[in-house]
Amino acid sequence: MNSVELLLQGFQHALSAQNLMFALIGVVLGTLIGVLPGIGPAMTVALLLPITYSVDASAAFIMFAGIYYGAMYGGSTTSILLNTPGETASVMTAIEGNKMAKAGRAAQALATAAIGSFVAGTIATAALTLAAPQIADWAVSLTSVDYFALVVLALVTVSAMLGSSPLRGFGSLLIGMFAGMIGIDSLSGQNRFTFGVDELTTGLPVVVAAVALFAVGETLHVAAWLRQTPPKVIGVSTVWGLPKEDIKRSWKPWLRGTALGFPIGAIPAGGADVPTFLSYAIERKLAKGKAKEEFGRTGAIEGVAGPEAANNAAAAGVLVPLLTLGLATSSTAAVMLAAFQSYGLRPGPLLFTSNPELVWGLIASLYIGNVLLLVLNLPLASLWAKLLRVPRPFLYGGILTCASLGTYAVNQSPVHLVILLVIGVLGFAMRRYGWPIAPAVVGLILGPIGEENLRQAMQINQGDYSALVSTTFAKIVLGLALLAVVASLVLRVRARLKGKQTPEALVGAGAGN
Amino acid sequence: MNPGTESQNPRAYPYLIGILLVVAGIAVGTQVWRGKTAPAEEGEDIDTDQPTNWRGIAVLVALFVVHALLIDYIGWPLAAALLFGGTAVTLGARRWWAVVVASLALPIILLYVFTYGLSVYLPPGPLKVLMW
């Protein structure tokens, strides 16, 4: 059966009343948390992990994907109207978008963001539809040496590219990898770092760790430094569409953003954030005439259209390694990987043949989700904007309550609530002293995968470490990892010489959601 | 090493991570000692120009511990109401009636959504009377 037929069956599955309802809940929830400060898609999916005990897998993933896409749409609203991005990937949108809003063009900024997200999301989902099965077919031939190289690439890029201090990013990654070792070692059956506590032999629960780092850490961080002045939200009237002139200026950045976002998201490196600042840099370079004048002054629409398209395309791209290789490169993807594991499902080359209904239903739901999101975000933008004024004491009280709920609902154990608090305090300390959160979460999930493949590669090759570069694929991937480290160092040194902030440094501000 | 147990040696990888952690720790320590600290993470609701509110953090931590201990006795919704209300007041909520209404409404709504919508069990405590 070819992809088109499978996709059509996927649509049939995704359009069932139950799945459609979960898709709708997902995109509404996603937009909501995208707009709201202090809560992001990774945390939301983590909080909802308990539903994996009662809801079937297709429905749950359709909802999670809706949250993931929705948060990308919602994040732009916050960036444009409040100038403080809610998600890492929306940082670039804030630069020009907020200037446009201040100059009275908030509606156009919101519209180009929403339509650009729709265009990019749809094209990228189509690319995912075509590419993923091919990649899955090919990935069957990957060996543990190749997988180990891929994990190294993902880990290196996540820690080197995010945050203002690559050293702290690396430290954060190692903390996550250490936490991932706690529990019974699956290959040898030995306990590691359990300190005689029976509860720890099953490992540190991913839900608890993720919810603690994101939700509890963020709430404590806010408690330490809550802004006392009310947020300055720029008002906006109902948005119906985009004037012809703005469409003319937007469509090329949309396509360029998509072309950057999908491939970069799809290689297991860097996740969804890198392409947004690349897109911004390119649009700024290409700007001519009126647009060139607007960039950095009154806000150029190209600077909103490009990064927004890039971030949605990358979100679809990130699903490629998640589904075909079982590798996560963003914290949201990492939590979704935990959800797969909680169902006893194993994302990887065989998922497409062993669970076609789930995979194709999920992909079909992405198309549906994009349409729903366009409808939700264009005319309702002014409604979402009201959410920006939600009283902060209630918002963070709610976040903390949901953190308790997400943890307690899993196994009704007060012990886990205590673990939640302890890791939450760690999350606060990391935020306060400039350690990014995302590498810790990715390290927690990818670390054990890397270890298993490393040990198997060693077993198969009888302890010969040179085997780790024995395949062409591994050589290329490890080369890319090295390149990422060097590039990140060079960029930083150059930026320091010039004495201005790099896009990476800006991204660091929001890293963690 | 015995070829049969290479992949089953649980020690090597923890040592590697441990060594790297120590190295990274020393490197960060050196940076900080030389005066190169990293800025705290920023956010919509963060204003790092003010002094740190350590008291607020201590109150939230204490609230959370009390919440965790009370669940077994008064059920999740009431313990959650305490957590929510306490957090809101700590973060500066002043309209007491709004705090009370929200503190009771949110946990009860969540109780219904999780119990009936998602079939995830939460101990209702005395609120059992509201369940059917």
Add this chain to the structure above:
Amino acid sequence: MLPQLVRRRATRAAALLAAAALLTGCGSGSGSNGGQAAPITGLKIMAPAAPGGGYDQTSRAMQKDLQDTKIASGVQVFNVEGASGTNGLKQLADSKDDNLLMTMGLIMVGGIQTTGSEKTLKDTTPIARLLAESEVLVVPAESPWTTLEGFLESWRQDPKNTPIAGGGAGGSEQILLGLIADQVGIDPGQINYVANSGGGKALEKVLSGEVKAGLNGVSEFKEQIDAGKLRALAVSGDNRSKLLPEVKTLKEQGVGLSFYNWRGVHARPGLSDSDKQKFTDMLTRLHDSEAWKKTLVDNDWEDYFLTGAEYSSFVDSENERARKVLTDIGLVK
């Protein structure tokens, strides 16, 4: 592999049922269901592993069929994960609860050895053996070996360069591989065994061709064997598997051993003889029911029922066999 979540998926339903049973006066001893023995109540079954695994599936199948056949009512199932099942074993060994049963099996027998658990199956009361799964030895479709004999010959010549993938360390696949090696004259200490934290991963290793062969439960590999991506060389049981009727057994091909990954049920240590008899009767009735026969077929399980003193001595012999081979391999000192 990764930290798994502790789940109690069906316990809520079970609790509801239990509550319902209590409310309705709980027919225990009322003798109102026409000649049949009254349903056993208050039974708890522990699955000493994560949800979704073999122990979990077995426990939940028992729960469902015991209740559907009215042999028991209000049966609860819960999971105690970790340490190759020995966390659960510890809990059972320390328990004073006469109504607590634990599913267990060959993997726990191996796990007790490799983890050096202080509690062993001697600290429990064996009730019955229920079912078994046959293992299948496969090679990638593009590999040169078409017969078991051909593969064993190359393996014998260079065991170190013949990596073979299976499940976790000390589990049924590694035990079986050690037994085969021993039988055909290969030093078990020389086996290059690639442990995996699940059948799906072992499958990927074989498909990518980085290991020379793979060993796993018949149902794990069946799909890829039928699709022509894997070549099955032998199944481990006494008889051919119903799932792969054309694949010969080890015995048929001159390797004199039969092997099953079996599962059974144990209770707390020091259980009274009358309670032991009650559970033996309960499981015998379950075994004889139509519902259980259908469950076996639906799950690709083979009927492997045994009780009483025969079962106790079977456990002892399996324990001895596992200990010997794991010592030869070098996993148990």
